[in-house]
Amino acid sequence: MRQKIVAGNWKMNLLKEEAESLASEVVNMAKDETPSDVKVIMCTPFVHLSKVKSLIGNSANVFVGAQNCYTEPSGAFTGEISAPQLASYGIDYVILGHSERREYFGESNEMLAKKTDAVLANNMLPIFCFGEVLEEREAGTQKAVVEKQLSEGIFHLSAEDFGKVVLAYEPVWAIGTGKTASSAQAQEMHKDIRDMVAAKYGQEVADATPILYGGSAKPSNAQELFAQPDVDGGLIGGASLASRDFIEISKSY
Ligand SMILES: O=C[C@H](O)COP(=O)(O)O
Numbered sequence: 001m002r003q004k005i006v007a008g009n010w011k012m013n014l015l016k017e018e019a020e021s022l023a024s025e026v027v028n029m030a031k032d033e034t035p036s037d038v039k040v041i042m043c044t045p046f047v048h049l050s051k052v053k054s055l056i057g058n059s060a061n062v063f064v065g066a067q068n069c070y071t072e073p074s075g076a077f078t079g080e081i082s083a084p085q086l087a088s089y090g091i092d093y094v095i096l097g098h099s100e101r102r103e104y105f106g107e108s109n110e111m112l113a114k115k116t117d118a119v120l121a122n123n124m125l126p127i128f129c130f131g132e133v134l135e136e137r138e139a140g141t142q143k144a145v146v147e148k149q150l151s152e153g154i155f156h157l158s159a160e161d162f163g164k165v166v167l168a169y170e171p172v173w174a175i176g177t178g179k180t181a182s183s184a185q186a187q188e189m190h191k192d193i194r195d196m197v198a199a200k201y202g203q204e205v206a207d208a209t210p211i212l213y214g215g216s217a218k219p220s221n222a223q224e225l226f227a228q229p230d231v232d233g234g235l236i237g238g239a240s241l242a243s244r245d246f247i248e249i250s251k252s253y
Pocket residue numbers: 009098170174175176177178214215216217235236237238239
């Protein structure tokens with residue numbers, strides 16, 4: 001049985017009080033409403049991590065994640081945050097390779113491979129994002145695009161380390177656009193991704209790897225998406241900023 005995960009990516013949103021209210025609401029609602037076999041993760045801006053971590057306390061099914069980290073452990077890298085720094089705050093997960101990082105900050109697969117190593121070396125778990133842009137989908141090259149992102153960004157890991165990774169397939173054309181991939185499109189790609197993992201690491205590892213879908217997921221479509229056999233949950237952007245919507249998604253299995 002694969003781990004079911006609903007991860008919220010707050011992106012660069014929410015001021016201090018807003019972040020604290022949202023995190024408190026999510027923790028309380030998840031305790032009462034989210035099925036116990038679903039992990040809820042809040043991936044917040046760096047400035048909110050420590051407070052959100054303390055609001056989560058010893059909650060059994062809620063975790064905290066960062067949205068990025070740097071490749072190096074310390075040094076003269078003004079403005080960056082390292083994996084050891086995140087680990088020292090007890091951060092559980094780190095999103096890596098989100099399409100916004102790839103597009104606006106020029107993150108390459110090679111850099112993401114190093115970041116993945118840094119996260120794992122510090123006993124945190126990567127949520128590794130990848131996915132094709134609209135032109136690639138229209139050209140029918142989405143599978144090749146995803147295969148390259150995986151093989152260059154994360155398939156260098158040992159099977160043991162890969163077993164700790166969460167994959168997040170996010171078709172870039174569906175992010176923040178309101179245009180969700182159909183459940184059939186999601187399932188087709190998730191199955192292809194699982195086959196790629198199986199070809200590299202074997203079927204047992206592939207069967208255990210959580211593969212999340214991201215891109216305009218919301219309460220009204222989460223149930224159909226999560227009902228697909230290879231969709232193990234979601235990486236939720238906009239809808240993770242409203243506690244009720246986010247929790248409803250966590251109940252959509
Ligand atoms: O990381 C989350 C994705 O970018 C999805 O964002 P969205 O749910 O706002 O489309």
